[in-house]
Amino acid sequence: MLRIIRLTLAIIFFALITLLFLDFTGTIHTWFGWLAKIQFLPALLALNIGVVLFLVVLTFVFGRIYCSVICPLGVFQDGISWIAAKWKKNRFHYMRPLKWLRYGMLGLFAVAVVAGLHFFVALLAPYSAYGRMVSNLLAPFWQWGNNVLAYFAERADSYVFYETDVWLKSLPTFIIAVVTFLVIAVLSWRKGRIYCNTLCPVGTLLGVISRYSILKPVIDTSKCNGCGLCARNCKASCINPKVHEIDYSRCVACMDCLEKCKQGAIRYTRNTFKAGKTEEQLTGKAEERVALAEKGTTSRRKFFTMSMLFASATLLKAQEKKVDGGLAEIKEKKAPKRTTYLTPPGSLSARNFAAHCTGCQLCVSVCPNQVLRPSSDPATFMQPEVSYERGYCRPECTKCSEVCPAGAIRPVTTADKSAIQIGHAVWIKENCIVQSDKVSCDNCARHCPTGAIQMVLSDPDSSHSLKIPVVNVERCIGCGACENLCPARPFSAMYVEGHTMHRII
Known part of the structure; x- marks a missing residue:
């Protein structure tokens, strides 16, 4: 039981x-x-x-x-x-x-x-x-399965499921x-x-x-017949049947030995039985002979590999290539080189985040905007970092702060998040299509949730000159909307530089 x-x-x-x-x-x-x-x-x-x-x-x-x-x-x-x-x-x-x-x-x-x-x-x-x-290994299959259901649900005019991107967030991880x-x-x-x-x-x-635990499996030497069945089924390898002893520091209380003992000699109770020391204790050579005998009867087995094939592969393949309205392939965005990497709102600082994060990837899994991914930097390897190639950190989303179990990301409200500055936007003149292609664009200003970007005349002396963005770093919270939605490829004209210590604006 x-x-x-x-x-x-x-x-x-x-x-x-x-x-x-x-x-x-x-x-x-x-x-x-x-x-x-x-x-x-x-x-x-x-x-x-x-x-x-x-x-x-x-x-x-x-x-x-x-x-x-x-x-x-x-x-x-x-x-x-x-x-x-x-x-x-x-x-x-x-x-x-x-x-x-x-x-x-x-x-x-x-x-x-x-x-x-x-x-x-x-x-x-x-x-x-x-x-x-x-x-890394199971979630992609889970998401592909979800996408298959979303594919058929959409054709049945149902939106119970929605499609999600499946991509390799970090090759080293x-x-x-x-x-x-x-x-x-x-x-x-x-x-x-x-x-x-x-x-x-x-x-x-x-x-x-656990050496001093109150309840533990105990061998009653008066009932034990020395069959050794308990030891041969102990996956912790902690039962020595020759001397009727259990190494409680290694015992994981799986209760397998209780079920296997046909004599009822092992009970999960207080340690009241005394296993007397006898001359039957194994010497080093005797233990070695037992181990060799066990090894001799153990045959080598080859592990088989299981391949999982999805009927949705061909359906999803057609959706992988992204094109614009003229069927020209859109170049993928590349991450800029940041002097200071970005940590999620609620992490307080890069130092606090690094000291508490165990790299479990729970926040990466739950991030709906594909902003968090494992870091490849040796100093923060496998710990999540913020990057905006696939989305931006929406002010109304606080999911990563809700799920972090280690205190690396403290719980924040949506009101708190709108006031936390994890970095600030920086304009790269040579990347901006206003400068390179001589076309009008105000994507960054239109989508900035805090109104930190304003469009001003590139030539103050000419009212007909094209407008360029100017960043108010005091209002910018570093959400990355400007970086993500900038039409420049492969590097955005706007990128967010991280802050070592987060600020409240």
């Missing part, structure tokens, strides 16, 4: 957290956005003391329930391990804890957090690693997501929870607490 309850909760949490990264409308976040905020590392970086204390107490009472129920990466590993078990059952065995690696990685992670080595922090954070995998997926999938397939118990800093930290 305990295992069924654990599995039910894990599946619910896993499905809802996955949907948070797939939901580009923000609907799921309204109801279940709190699931992202109870993840351990984001809560710690957001200084959400209540959540951190709750998770610590939860671990102290029940063991590493967080790793087997709440953490999506942990549940993902269980899923891979479950699939692998269909090919070979009873495939695990007790392994000595790699303490030097576990605590070494935890120490390096702590140093990286303090020293501001954001790439290392984002790479190892379990919640963020899973978010990147979903955002995509590669990191692929490598992360392959590494974790292979490790889970072969060794179960070895990633959680060797590399994951959150798992190691909670493991220290």
